[in-house]
Amino acid sequence: MNITAEKILEELDELSIEDKEYVKEVFDKMLIEARREEIRKNAEEGRKQHKEGKLKSFSNASDLMKSLLEE
Numbered sequence: 001m002n003i004t005a006e007k008i009l010e011e012l013d014e015l016s017i018e019d020k021e022y023v024k025e026v027f028d029k030m031l032i033e034a035r036r037e038e039i040r041k042n043a044e045e046g047r048k049q050h051k052e053g054k055l056k057s058f059s060n061a062s063d064l065m066k067s068l069l070e071e
Contacts (some may be wrong), residue, residue, distance in 0.1 A: 049055045058064040
């Protein structure tokens with residue numbers, strides 16, 4: 001199915017306010033779940049890199065900042 005965002009917005013414009021609120025609520029939940037999945041993937045990648053010894057660790061913010069400025 002190939003639907004453009006423009007077509008979706010046109011269709012949404014035809015809905016009642018109640019239906020628009022329902023769509024917004026469902027879409028907000030979809031965005032939250034997508035963000036959670038992104039965070040999960042990032043955490044998984046971080047754990048993998050840590051296990052492989054590819055991550056640096058710092059005992060304080062000053063050391064972290066020095067390292068960032070050196071790169």
